[in-house]
Structures are given as C-alpha cells and as structure tokens.
Amino acid sequence: MAADATTTGEQTGERLPFHRLSAAGVRALARGEGDGAVITELLRAERSRRLLLLRALRNGLDRGGARPQDLAWFTEAWDLLEHAQRQAPEVCEDVLMSPNTGMWVSLAVRRIRGRPYEDAPHWVVLGHLAALAAAVAARAGLDFSITVPVRRGLVPLPTLGCAVLDAPEPWGTARVTGREGRLWVTGAVGEVEVPADRERHAQDWIPVRRTTLGAGARAVSLVLEELDPYRTFPHPSEPSLLSPAEAAYWESLLADAWQLLLRDDPGSAEAMRSGLMSVAPTPRRERFRPHSSTAGDAFGGVTASRPDDAAQLAATLVHEFQHTKLGGLMHLEPLSETADPEGPDTLLYAPWRDDPRPLGGLLQGIYAFFGVTRFWRAHRHTADPAYAPLAHFEFALWRAQVWAALTAVRGHERLTPLGRYVVECLSERCAQWLADEVPATELRLAQEAADDHRARWRAHHLRPPAEAVEATVRAWHRGDARPPSALTAPPVLIPDTAVRFMDGTAVLARHRLGDPDGAWRNPGGAGAVAGADAAEVLLARDDHAGARAAFTARLTGGEAPASAWPGLGRALAHDPAHRAAARLLLQYPERARAVHDAVVATTGGRVDPVRLASWLGS
Template identity: 35%
Template sequence: MLTTTRPRTTGDTRRIAVSTTELRQLGTTTPDPDTARLLLATRVSKRLLLLRTFLDAVPRPGESADHWALLEAAERAAPEAVREVLHHPAVGSWAEETLRRLRASRPDAPPDLGYFGAMAAAAALRAGLDFSVRLRSGGRLLALPSLGALRRERPGVLTVTAESWRQPPADCQALPLHRLAGTTVTLDDLDPYRAPRPFGRVRPARRLTAQGRAQWDRRFTGAMALLDRVDPARAEEIRTLLSCVVPLARTSRSAGATAPATPGSVLLRPRARLDLAAALVHEVAHGKLAALSDLVRLHTAGPEPHYRVPWRPDRRPFEGLLHGAYAHAALAGWWRRAAHAGVDGASARHAHYGRQVTAVLPVLVGSRHLTPEGHEFVGALADHGARIRSRNTEEGRQ
C-alpha cells in the first residue's frame, strides 16, 4: 500500500542502475524504447519518494492522515486510476514546493496541505469510491489533479463526494481537463501547480476558451502527424514520455519550457505544426536529460553563469550549457530527417542547429567538471555530432 510501498530504488532514484550502453544511447539523443522505459521508471520512483517524504514531514494526526487513508482505499480499488493522479505532472511541482515550505524555518507562505486532500478526492473519484471529504481552497477554483477543477461562487470549505464531479452542487461548476484530440495527452490550463512558481521567463495561460482548445487540437494533431511521417521513432518517444501540455500566456517571454519538477509536461505556445513538432522534440529532450540527472550525476559544476552560448545572449551555467547542447543536438537530428523527407527549409535549420552544437561541444568535452558518467554521456553526444557532420559532408560531395 501507499503507506509502506517504497520505490524499487529503496528511496533513492540514483540506485536505479544505468549501464554504460544506456548512458551512451541517451547521449546520442536518438530515440530508444528501452531508455524511454528507464526514464519512466525514474519518474515513478522519484514521485513515490516525494510523496513518502511529504507524509513523513506532515505532523500527525491531522487531515493529511485521513486523506492518505482515502488515497490508500482508492489504490486498493483501482491502482491504475490512482497512478493517473499521483503521476500527474502538477503533483510534482506541488510536492517540491510544499516540502520546501515544510522544511523552512520561516516559509514565505504556509504549505498547501489542502492540495493533498484534492489528490485523494481525485483518486477516489477515478476509482469510483463512495466517499465524502471536506477540502479547503484559497480561491474559487478547487483543483482536482488529473481531472480538472470545481469552480465555486465563493472560496471556502467544500465537501466533495462521489457525485461532485458528475453532478456538482448548485454553487459549483465542473471544469474537466481537455484531452488533445486523438491522444492521451491532457491540456492543463487549470491546475495552480501546472508550472513551478516562479519559473523563469514563462507564465501559464489562464483557462482557454473552447475555440482555444480546438486550436490546440488541430495544431497538436498536425504536429504529431508530421512527426509520424518524418521521424516515427521520435514520435513514439514523445508519446511515451509526454503526458501533459501546459499552454503559455502570450505575455510569456519564452515560447517553450520544461520544468524538472513537472516531468511528463511541457509548456508551449500554440504554433504552426512544423514549429510545434520541433518544439516538442526540443522540450522532450530537456525532459530526458532532467530525468537522467536524477539517476546519475553528470557534472560537479556550480550555478555560476560562466559560459557563452550561440543560442542565448546571456551567459549560462554549465548545466544550461549541457542542456542547451543536448536539446539542440536533438533538434539537429530532427531537422536532418525533415530535410530527407523534403520539408521546405529543413536543410538550413539542420545546418543552423548543427553549428550551434559544434560550437560548444569542445567546451563540454574538455570540461574538468564532468564526472566519469558525464564523460561517457558527453562523449556519446560528441561522437553522434561527428557522425552527423561526416554524413553531411559526404552528402554534400554527391
């Protein structure tokens, strides 16, 4: 059960064994079903560890103990339904923020323990249990992770029952999360933890209109169809690793982002299918590297921004240098396949991203900050880049 279950890592994601072959395979950025399953296992382990740590940190007895009991009852009835809730990306952001506040001697805000009750209610709803639980929310919106939210006329305490989602009380409206057409990917424009707070240069959009959701359906379907045609293996990898898209507000200073705290989720603006396909490749690559970093330590560098990179005007820390090189290498591979498929402008984009990666690889390869695992990973990335450049040279001579 959830109160006693430990991840197969015995509480430490770094105890999942990563072979040299898997490490080098990941370094190439090339899609691979086995390494995708490894990264998924890492996510599961980390999430269970976070939730277990949360329960240990919360004073008992209290509401959280009752909520945990409801979550356990839901797991007994429908384990897969509970898994949908526990591994919803926003739950990771909530767990990390809540643990930070619980551990702080002077937290900047009180920990949001009510969200855990909402998780239990969502799991019970998914499991079809007969239950009743009182939940508090600071605003009019009560999020139910992986399902959506209940919107009330006024904030306060709400009693959620087995009928609340299908037949909300008179003063409530059920707002379900939208599932992108033809996929298992949700479009999360409701959950307050759908993006970490604050998170760099991005801001998630507020609740979309029906027209806005329909636009996302068309563009996402078109992007995935293009990925299927041009690079089927990468399309399958995206389907395996991506569970949620968070639409960005137009005022965001970035067109896309990935947060380690919300694995399986990407933050994006809606774009034409070609640009959206490339954005998915780019952001999923960031997510892969973030998951790998939970398994093995790739470098010992600090957060100081020492490094110039060709894709941003500001200096970047070593972590940013590594992430940028990896994501741009994935993009170079994608655009190369797109060029072979006859996509207009793909050759120029492939050359552009290839040059960017080539410019920073010597810095990465020669860094004194790399661990032995980091040397293997970066070495595979450099070898892969060299093979692509070699093939391009040969093709140019033909």
C-alpha cells in the same frame, strides 16, 4: 501511500537497491535517443522518486512543519489516498505520475523547508494532497467525503476537472463527496453537482481537455492542460481556459506536428508515446520567438506558447522531451559535479541564451538542441518546398551552435564519467552532421546568426582587464602603431542582466527566408522584430554600406547598445579594406566597447569606431 522497495529503508534499516538503467538504455540516452523501453525505465525511477518526496513531505510535517489542524487535514488525505490505492491502484498510479503531481510534491517539500514558490497560504499548498485523493477516489468510484482547498473560487481535481464556486475570499475550503458513482463539491456558498459524464462541460464544471494524436499503435493521448495550478514551472498559475477556436487550433497543430514527428523523427515520437503526458498552452509570442519549458520534477509535462506552425511545434516537443529524458537520467546519476559551495559557479556561453549559464544548464541546452538539430536535419528534406529554406537554416544554425557548445565543454574538469560519456557520444554524432550539405544562402545566414550571437554575448557580458584598457587608452592617445598585448589577456565575466533579444539576427534571417517582402523590413512599424533597430534591418537586407553608416552614427552619437559593435563588424566584413576591424569586432567586440568608452570618458570627444576597431585589430 503504500511504499515500494525504495521507501522502506527508514523503517527496516535495510540497505535497499537503487534504480539502474540498462546498458542499452544508457547508450541510447547518451546518443540523444531512447525508445519507449528506456522511457519506461526512467518512469519507474521517477515513480520511486515521487513516493520518496511524498514520504519526505509527511515526515517534515510530522516533525513540526505544519499546524496541528493542517497536519490532521493532510493525514485525512493520506489515508483516503492509501485506501483508494488499494481499491484502484491503476487510477492512483495515473494521478501519481501526472506531471502536475510531480511539480506539486516537489514545491511542497521546498515549502516546508522554507522556500515558497507561490503566494498561496501554507495550508492551501499542503491541502492539494486532499484534491489528489478526492480525484483518485472519485475516479475509482468510491464513497468518500473530504475537505479540499478552494483557489479563488476554483476547486481543481487533478486529472478530472475543475468545479467553479462562488467564493467571497481568494482562499477557502470545500467538501468533495462521492456517493454511488456521483460527485458533489460543496462550498461556503453553493454546491456543484458534477455531471455524470465528467467529460461534459457545464456552467460550473470544466473537465480536463484530452486529445488523441494519430491512430492505432502509433497514437498518443495527451492532456491539453488548462486547469491544474501546477501545470506551469517553476511557479503555479491560475487556470487559463482556451476558447473553442484556440482549442481547435492547438488540437489541429498538435495532430499535424505528431504526423511530422512520425515521419521525420520516429525515435522521438516513440519515446513521447510512452512519456509525453500533457501540453499546457500559453499565449502567442512574437513570430519566430516561441517560449516553452519543462521541469525535472514534472516528467512528461510541457508548457508551450501558441506555435506559428506545425514544424515549429514539432521541434518544440522534441526540444522539451529531450530535457525530460536528460532530467530523468540526471535524477539517477549526475553529469557534472556540484560547484564549490564556498565560491561562485563558473558561468559559460550558451549559444541559445541571452545570459551566461552554469555547466549543468549548458549540458541541458546541448541535449535539447541536439534533438532539435536532428529533427530539422530530417525535416528539411521532406518539408514543403516553400518551407525548406527555413528548415535548412534551422538545421545549419543549431548544428553550428550545438557543435560550438560541445567543443566548449569537452574535457571540462567537473564532468562526471557519465557526463564525459554523454558529451563524447553527442560530439561523435554531431561531427558527422558537419559534413551534411546546406544550400549556400541558408548556410551563410546561419553562420552570420551564430557569429553575431556569440559576438553580442561577448560585448554584453565580458570586460577586458581594467589595467589593460587603461594602457590601451594611453597607447591610443600617443598614436602607437598598435595596441599593447595586455589587451589580449582573458576578459572578466560581468553578467549583464538587462540584455534581451540576442537572437535578433537569427529572427531577421527567418523572416527573410519565410517572407522576403514582409513587415520586418520596416523597423518600428507593425510586424517589426522586437529589439532590431534600423541598422540591423539594413544588414538583413544586405545593405552593408547603409548599415555601416547607421552603426557608425549610433556609436558616435552617444549611448549605443553593446550589440552595435558586432553589427558594425558584420557591416565591415564585406569590405576588404576593413577585414582587420571586422575580425576584431566579431571575435572580441568587448575590447572595442571598453576602449571606446574609456577614451570618450577621458576626452569627452567622439571617436571614429571604424578607425578604433582597425587599430585594435592590427
């Protein structure tokens, strides 16, 4: 590949300029925004980063990172790519800047440094460069012939499509030949002649699926990515073809989501028009629990599960593109200093995760959900009246969660000057949103969901000091009027890696707002919310007395999930006689859990959890 200014230093020894964002670009990104011009700045830097990674990959191979035959194969691909770049630079740029190319070159560099991310042989991973070169040469109309990898009978040609061959082995090679504008893929068994119209589907040729959202100057062209092995993060995956009906569903919902963004979050739409390149669909998940992801190495690519509706998909695109923007910024300058390599990284509470997160991961979540909050803030006023309660809930929930996370990281000692600037800018804007009015029911449900998530997190991941628990157990047995003050000492973080479904209260609230009489009301049946037991459903139905009895029975009947303690706290919160117990269970449930378990362990008997929580809360 021809090198740009950032890649020639090793040959010349010159001190070369760095990419720098404009002051306006930094200000926009720090506020969670950024238009097409800012995205163009980030893409220029990303281009240089990919060229540097390609150079690092080649240098690593030259220094003994591959067998001689693999190196010869790689060199052949490199030479064809350089030739194609000279003949059709715009085509080469398009392939180079594909999100999948960024993912591949990053994983390939990690591979030669001893960190494999896929089960494909070394030569198959390195040989992907030949597939890239073949795709560029074919699109440029060049005459060429090159050997490329075959993956379980499939020959992906990035940005073009995928040839289907009979393959006796999972890994093999094929020859891709271009002549006078035509293209053939010849394998060990059989040959595929790619249709002259390469966007036409054939029995042995699957073209890349593209869709255009909107029209005119506000349109965006996307790849609905099914084929490229490097479309998923962080591990590559086999092609997953959409049925005609599924493809139509995605195209329809993407079009509807784009119209919502143009209306309710035009700034994000403008940025995506410049930087969103592909969406890789994954199967449907449980309702109100979609899954999506991006990777800093795959600028412009999003993976997303089948959405429930257009508004959910619009929020997902905003969420993931916020990650993309912040990842591009962090490639230029970090927001936090690297943790001490000699000690463990400090882990923090992330209101949208089951697990504790390092500072860098929490900053990414803050930035992504800030964008989500901004979308719902606008959409709740334009949504269909039947959908508006859910939109109000989403805004209120994420406003509270983002504000809580921003409050936690402000002033953190490991924030860089840029990190402090970003946090301050986001805090200033989020503080303004706190004054926005939300209907009473939706506001209450959002606050309950936020409080419950935080309490569950504490119950699962925090433990009071062992000495304090022992002292408290002794005080309980003595009948002391109140527990010792030692129990208020800072708890110890012990991550519970098995915990799931901490979002159960929020998911139940969404069902309640969207379908009050739905199947979610019957735990264990079809349509039930995963991870939500009968006691939690009773809470969602405002049956606090029934929920209290159910949680009490669980906590006195043997093994009970840690989340039962916050659940009991929510059930007691509506009883003035148990305000102290409710407060304790919602703010410090780890204390009740630890002391209860220790008392049971020492006596073998049962303990009334309400009485214990009342005493601990005194």
